[in-house]
Amino acid sequence: MVQKLDYLKETPSQTAGPYVHIGLAPGAAGFDIYKQELGWDIAGPNAAGERIRVQGLVIDGMGAPVKDVLLEAWQANASGVYAHEESTGEVEDGFRGWGRVITDFDTGEWGFDTVKPGPVPGRYGSTQAPHINLWIVARGINVGLNTRLYFEDEDNSADPVLNGIEWVNRRSTLIAKRTEREGKVVYRFDIRLQGEGETVFFDI
């Protein structure tokens, strides 16, 4: 026998299940309990940068939209600063950079309003192209899935994370498409859980 390492083990993940809304978005479950729900205002009123909307579907391996997903977003502000003490710089008053949304129970569409993030520092002195970090949980997802949303109208050519994906043709699954609707900038980002065009998910 050798000595025993005294690390604890991470608590195993379990699915969020079909009723995740009760805990994390009770208004959507059909009742009103908290004075304020969390995560509905990502950027706040004072954030600099381009105001955008992000929306999409989560699609399962049968090609059907998943209608009971909860997504969380985590992003830097337009200057590339996260609202956290380990990110260098300041964020605007009211900027949190974190959002939480659920899909529509009938259509599976999800969406949120925010500002477009700026580039952030990468490892080894590199720079990461603007991106929004996404975390996806739902019934049937045993461990929350991490992915990233990049923007088609940004220069993504030197991004170390995209370039680290060996299969070049899979990188496009992380690029949101820009459209304009009624004067609003909308980025479309559909997430495919499985099969043809499966989105790249990361072990972070």
Added chain:
Amino acid sequence: MPLKGEFYQRDREWHPKAYTHDYKTSVARSPRQSLISLENTVSEITGPRFGHGDIDPGDNDLIYNYAQSGESAIGERIILHGRVLDENARPVPNTLVEIWQANAGGRYRHKKDTYLAPIDPNFGGCGRTITDENGYYFFRTVKPGAYPWRNWVNSWRPAHIHVSIFGTAFAQRLITQCYFEGDPLIPHCPILKTVPMQEGIEQLTAALDLNATIPLDTIAYKFDIVLRGRRSTLFENRLEGN
């Protein structure tokens, strides 16, 4: 403040696999490609922080947080408490813990739950709190009932409380479920059996805690939660670059 290093990699043999045939919903919702391994950057070592301005003091008392005045939720009164730690056994203070659960009859207050057990008019089924400086949290609630679900024809969930935890970084984000010591449904649950190791199942099972029980009032269960730990120093020159 010295720069701290990367988070320890998630042990993917300890967590459930994405594709777990006997939990049928996972079949069409599990990625088939391997996850792409990503070395931590500032995007992963940061994450949202919450303070007492985000929640109300009574949010952690599910017996009363949705009850009419003078009323309370029906069921076995329990305290669910414990600490949030990291893999280095250090407490994780000031982090948001959110829970949700069925009522004592096994019914969720959710428009998609049609189980015939009644809704308790005085029970909402969700709560939230922020750990103190020692990583400690507690909730007061009623013990949830077991409920049937459509997996096999005769599948029943053991009594459980869903738990969501943030930690200090997006890399630590975790949702899990807490079960209760002695529940005979535990060895039969296809969702719990997605956890590959018996020790992992035990880690998800809260222990009866007679020391924390309030005599003649409330039974207690202890449920410690462990989030990913991290290296204390950076071996690379700098995570953030210059």
